[in-house]
Amino acid sequence: MAELMIGQTLAFAGNPLLEGPGVARHSARGGVLIDAGRIIAVGEADDLRRTHPQAHVTDYGAGLISAGFVDAHLHYPQTAIIASWGKRLIDWLNSYTFPEEMRFADPAYASEVAARYFDLALAHGTTSMCSYTTIHPESVDAFFSAAQARGMRAWAGKTCMDRNAPEGLRDTVQSAHDDSARLLSKWHGVDRLSYVITPRFSPTSSPEQLSAMGSLWAQHPDCLMQTHLSEQTDEIDWVRGLFPQARDYLDTYEAHGLLGANGVYGHAIHLEPRERARLAEVGAALVHCPTSNTFIGSGLFDMAGLVAEGQRIGLATDTGGGSSFSMLRTMAAAYEVAQLRHGSLHPSALWWLATAGSAAALRAGDRIGNLVPGMEADLVVIDLASTPAIAQRAARAGTFWEALFPTIMMGDDRAIRDVRIAGRRV
Ligand code: GUN
Ligand code: ZN
Numbered sequence: 001m002a003e004l005m006i007g008q009t010l011a012f013a014g015n016p017l018l019e020g021p022g023v024a025r026h027s028a029r030g031g032v033l034i035d036a037g038r039i040i041a042v043g044e045a046d047d048l049r050r051t052h053p054q055a056h057v058t059d060y061g062a063g064l065i066s067a068g069f070v071d072a073h074l075h076y077p078q079t080a081i082i083a084s085w086g087k088r089l090i091d092w093l094n095s096y097t098f099p100e101e102m103r104f105a106d107p108a109y110a111s112e113v114a115a116r117y118f119d120l121a122l123a124h125g126t127t128s129m130c131s132y133t134t135i136h137p138e139s140v141d142a143f144f145s146a147a148q149a150r151g152m153r154a155w156a157g158k159t160c161m162d163r164n165a166p167e168g169l170r171d172t173v174q175s176a177h178d179d180s181a182r183l184l185s186k187w188h189g190v191d192r193l194s195y196v197i198t199p200r201f202s203p204t205s206s207p208e209q210l211s212a213m214g215s216l217w218a219q220h221p222d223c224l225m226q227t228h229l230s231e232q233t234d235e236i237d238w239v240r241g242l243f244p245q246a247r248d249y250l251d252t253y254e255a256h257g258l259l260g261a262n263g264v265y266g267h268a269i270h271l272e273p274r275e276r277a278r279l280a281e282v283g284a285a286l287v288h289c290p291t292s293n294t295f296i297g298s299g300l301f302d303m304a305g306l307v308a309e310g311q312r313i314g315l316a317t318d319t320g321g322g323s324s325f326s327m328l329r330t331m332a333a334a335y336e337v338a339q340l341r342h343g344s345l346h347p348s349a350l351w352w353l354a355t356a357g358s359a360a361a362l363r364a365g366d367r368i369g370n371l372v373p374g375m376e377a378d379l380v381v382i383d384l385a386s387t388p389a390i391a392q393r394a395a396r397a398g399t400f401w402e403a404l405f406p407t408i409m410m411g412d413d414r415a416i417r418d419v420r421i422a423g424r425r426v
Pocket of ligand 1 (some may be wrong): 033088093097200201228233292296318321322
């Protein structure tokens with residue numbers, strides 16, 4: 001039976017980063033009609049009640065109904081080491097990340113962390129995500145099995161690395177290719193799952209492994225390919241030493257068939273003009289990971305400049321280099337980083353990035369990330385007065401955006417009142 005969810009609603013008729021806040025569609029008393037896992041209609045509550053008198057009504061009062069959050073870049077195996085102190089990227093990887101990822105050789109541990117990660121993500125209102133795993137094929141099975149059991153739209157791939165990682169955490173050119181190909185045929189397109197070809201980053205893949213990943217992508221061009229790009233200056237220096245013939249960091253991917261429209265490049269902070277031009281030309285996606293970029297000390301993403309160039313941009317936690325599972329906290333960090341670059345991201349732009357923007361970065365903007373008839377009913381209901389501090393500020397608000405912004409800046413999992421996956425309450 002159809003269900004009519006009533007509350008405040010927020011949808012987008014365009015991209016507020018390009019077209020301004022006017023493309024946001026807010027209703028103070030809106031409705032979202034859902035049935036069989038999809039959104040059937042979006043409109044004013046009274047109109048939908050009249051046209052669909054038989055629908056079961058769930059009234060959220062002042063709760064804000066939105067598309068669920070989409071986290072476009074994270075590492076679920078780093079769940080247990082989130083917020084590890086005192087290191088920059090390379091030392092952080094060696095001190096905390098690699099030892100933890102080693103544990104995923106044990107399928108039982110991988111399943112335990114995958115379940116814990118999904119519980120945390122859903123509690124924070126994240127209904128779709130694109131994750132790295134570890135070199136172990138079992139870590140991919142654990143992620144997809146957990147997502148499948150919850151009915152979620154999710155992306156992941158085997159993280160490939162055959163050098164500059166400890167013994168026990170390296171694959172080979174052949175095993176990376178063969179395991180990736182096998183996992184791709186096992187999971188890609190099954191239910192709501194998509195396989196992502198995943199070379200971790202140039203420093204941990206030999207040129208031969210990058211080429212093998214490039215060949216696999218050429219055989220499966222509909223798959224996304226994800227990797228890291230120009231996150232930290234020490235990392236870029238390292239890449240220059242490892243690939244002396246490359247024009248720049250992006251060229252280490254481009255030369256091996258790893259630059260394309262379905263490429264999803266995490267961080268992308270310290271880009272050269274040639275890299276920016278090529279990324280825009282091919283229509284690749286860049287993923288902003290602001291809590292990670294401040295936490296690991298990587299730098300300030302050039303949101304305004306990249307938007308002006310026409311880059312496609314998504315938003316992500318980068319768990320556990322990022323310091324939060326919350327896309328609310330991630331929006332707040334994106335706001336703060338933009339402020340440090342003398343630009344103010346409007347709440348509509350922040351919300352768009354965390355929903356429709358990330359969905360578009362994952363080439364799924366026609367399925368998830370917005371309240372549009374026909375889209376999958378992955379939804380969140382937000383309490384805009386979830387703590388005393390937020391409630392007292394929201395009470396002073398003169399506009400919807402003023403009422404929403406305190407939750408963006410100060411909200412966390414306490415603001416998540418309800419979560420729906422394909423319409424079903426979780
Ligand atoms: N670059 C390569 N691997 C990683 C990772 O796990 N986290 C972050 N933040 N950057 C990376
Ligand atoms: Zn990452």
